[in-house]
Amino acid sequence: MSVDALADASTDPFRTQTISDDTAADAMPDNPDAALPDQVSAAIPDDATVVSEDHAVTADGELKNITTGETVTDPALVGTQDSQPDPLAKTDGESFIPVQADEVKQKVAANGGDANAGAADAQTAPDTPDTQPEQPRPNDSSDSEQPNQSDSSAPSDSASTSDSGEAIGNASDSATATNGAAKATTKGSVRLAALQNNEYGAHWGSYNGTAAFFDASNNLFVQQAKGVIDVSAWQGNINWQAVKNSGVEGAIIRIGYGWDNGFDKQALRNISECRRLGIPFGIYLYSYAYDANTGAAEGSSLVNLLQKAGVSSSDLGYPVYYDLERWTWTGHEVPNDPGTYDGIVNAWYGRLQSAGYNNLAVYSYTSYLNTALNSGNIHSKTRWVAQYGSSMGYTAFPTNDRGWQYTSRGSVSGISGTVDLNAFGNQTATSSAPSVPVYRVYNPNSGLHHYTMNYNEVIMLVGKGWRYEKTAFRAGQSGIPVYRVYNPNDGNHLFTMNSYERDNLARLGWHDEGVSWYVPSGGSINVYRLYNPNNGEHVFTTEYGEYVLVGRAGWHQEGVAWTSL
Structure with missing residues (x-):
């Protein structure tokens, strides 16, 4: 420059x-x-x-x-x-x-x-200022369910070559995107993300035995890296099974834009499919705010959409992102100074946090972050940045975890047309364990609750009249097992870490349904247990406010059952 x-x-x-x-x-x-x-x-x-x-x-x-x-x-x-x-x-x-x-x-x-x-x-001077897209424009203010998904073929992989003993990866010399491939290292075999590199040499590889993403000069951006796509109604009816099979490890889903515009047409379906298939997901909202009041309006509107979609903070594998860009809207002027944007961001954060959503972040592009968004407050919240080039020019990431949207022209099996590709991970390695959501559903006829990690089971029960409530907590993929036993006489399930209790109930006629989930050793979020003396049911929640309110209604408060991730 x-x-x-x-x-x-x-x-x-x-x-x-x-x-x-x-x-x-x-x-x-x-x-x-x-x-x-x-x-x-x-x-x-x-x-x-x-x-x-x-x-x-x-x-x-x-x-x-x-x-x-x-x-x-x-x-x-x-x-x-x-x-x-x-x-x-x-x-x-x-x-x-x-x-x-x-x-x-x-x-x-x-x-x-x-x-x-x-x-x-000018070579062309049309009477109308623009032409329609080749495909029909999606209606983004819809709460309706979506049509069936469609298939597309999977991209092929091309091998990357070793750069050093620890960091393995190679910039592509092609003018078009090429795919990363798994590469063995001295620390063992590493399965790399199946997404393409970008056109200018930023590429997938491995570092210290984990998948990693590098710039064109082989400088590490993140290790423990995940290949993530971000999607909206413009990707159409995504075949999420094909997407998962292709190696995509996460998705950031557009839920809408501005305020009071309803859902992105595909948001509900995309959320449901990611839940069904166990694909970690986050949410983003594109901002049209021009002052603190409209920032608050966008926050309130987003909370309403999240609650309608049944998305709790525990559902999210990635943050809720506030997408701040240079927008165009007739009769309104985009903010042009960091001070105004500070007020917008703080108001938006306040509305989300008051509703219990605390995993929040800002998304933007490097040049905007260095000008209109050039605020320490905003930079302290920015964890996902777009830059389509050989390197990431933004260096003020406030946390160890971060994401780079490195191309807008990705090709992924299950998606017709192009899609944004991202590398998410950690700058320095962490030992955090992977987690999975445990869903809670309620039977209005019996008054009983049920817990499961199987989203297909949730769909089946909802089809039979149960009500989906939320993600109760997140469990580990290893640790102390929690067993599930079922009473065929009253329909009650009991969840216990005590194998003796499980065996005793099985002798009394309860059905042993195996391990439901695992209590991780590194959990930090309290899971509270309550007992209903009238029907013998136990309920679990991470929300202390719910624990207090239900206790006041006559349930016995039994303290912390375990800690979750």
Whole structure:
């Protein structure tokens, strides 16, 4: 980046800052898969922000066609005064990192194009400001269930080569994404993520006996790494079984955008499928907030959606992310200073935390984090960053765990079209044990509760009239076993760590149903137990408030049964 550009970024916090440009000559800066236009209209100011292949937004919030300079008024792209548009509509569902217009102009000129074209000389000047995507635009304000999933073929793997004794991985020299492959090390065989590397050499490998992700210079980004996708309605009806079979190890699901817009059309189905298949998932909400009040409104709206979807804090394998980007919405101005964003983020956090959601984080892209989001408060919350290049330019991650969205053009079996690919993991190794959710359902006829790690069992019981309540707690995949026995006379289940109690009840006619889950040795969250003296049932909860309220209703409080993860 030039000295002049650095000076501009320091004096104008709203200016989109270009970190480095690894892209090909015919690609948009910072967006290797977005085509560079042949010309940029003279009506596009240098300080405008390019937000897609076809569009730039001016400092006063006006969206323009980048080649013709015409103002875009399509409500599907810019919304109305009272309604927010789907932010992915401008890019037909693909992620795009906003970039400064003068950077695009410089590259167009260097590539032999016209960086100051008159609108009358544009190659195309349509009457309408934009064209519809090739596939139908998803309706993102829907609470309806989704149609059946579809299949697609799995990508093939290509081998990576060893770089050193401990760190194994190799940058791809191809201009298109290539897949990482499992690689044996001196510490044993390591199963690497099945996702592709990116176009500029950031790649999968192994480090200290674990899967890892490296930049193009073989600098470690994370070890103990997981290949994660982020999805929305634009990915259509995902075949999640095929996705899991392909090696994807997690998903960040868009639940919606703004406030009072309802669910992303595929959110409920995506959440249900990840639960059914045991795929760890997180949630993200795209922000249209412009002050603390609208940040609070987005927080309240998100809590409402999470509760409607039955997602508790214990369900989440990844955080709830607040997606902060340079947005476009007719009649409204995007915040342009870190102080305003501080108020937005704090208000959003407050609403989520008051509802019991504490695993929260911010998502954005490097240039925005260095300008409009350049706040210690926001940086202390940022754990997932988008940058499509050879290296990660953002270095202020506040925690050991972090995520890099390294390409928007991934290919995964079970998903038609492209999908964002991410590497999540730890900068330094941790010994935290993996955990699995234990679900709680309630029978309104008998008044009994049931606990299971099998989400298919949850679906079966709900189909028979049981009510899904929440994830009661998270159990370990190893540790002290908790046994499940069933009384065929009254339908009661008992869960116990005492094998003698299990054997005694089995002799009395209870059915021994084996091990339900394991109590991990490293648990830190109390699981409280209550006993109903009227029907002999036990209930377990991690929520102390529920423990107190149910105790006041006549249940016996039996203290901490164990600790969970």
